[in-house]
Amino acid sequence: DGGITQSPKYLFRKEGQNVTLSCEQNLNHDAMYWYRQDPGQGLRLIYYSQIVNDFQKGDIAEGYSVSREKKESFPLTVTSAQKNPTAFYLCASSIGNRFEQFFGPGTRLTVL
């Protein structure tokens, strides 16, 4: 089955620790995206990548980092510099920027 997987579904970390969220897709999509969603709010773009080894900052990139070494993988690291990291993180991919994005199931990160 083609799709996007994110792991883990729930993640707990202590304050001050970096944490990496996984996102993998087997849809052969070129573009991948990371969004953050806070309770009762819309999605805010963190980072996106349109091609391997290239990525761009979104609207709220501070405190986050990404890599795109393989077409199918786009991991997101939430660093200790992110002041309020507790949120729901969604990964998405698309064939290209004109087309619809398909989303993974999300990772709910709680920093204690």
Add this chain to the structure above:
Amino acid sequence: AQKVTQAQTEISVVEKEDVTLDCVYETRDTTYYLFWYKQPPSGELVFLIRRNSFDEQNEISGRYSWNFQKSTSSFNFTITASQVVDSAVYFCALRDTDKLIFGTGTRLQVFP
């Protein structure tokens, strides 16, 4: 400015009622793309529709229909004969260059 406004924060209906979710957009582009997504309680965003600005025909898919009006910059979504399974948060989005701009979403609750 590129912007999507979903003024309805929450809507409650009783099963079998029709309901319309509003979406108003602002864009500087002459050609643009609009999208609707559904986010059920599980959290994963489900793609519903993509609409090109040069195609003003309204679209119907089962109980779902979309009314695109360039004159009022609106792309409204109607669910006919709503069902409990339609309960979710619905997001409207606008493509901005190589990313999507999401509205803040409308939470729809359908009661039996």
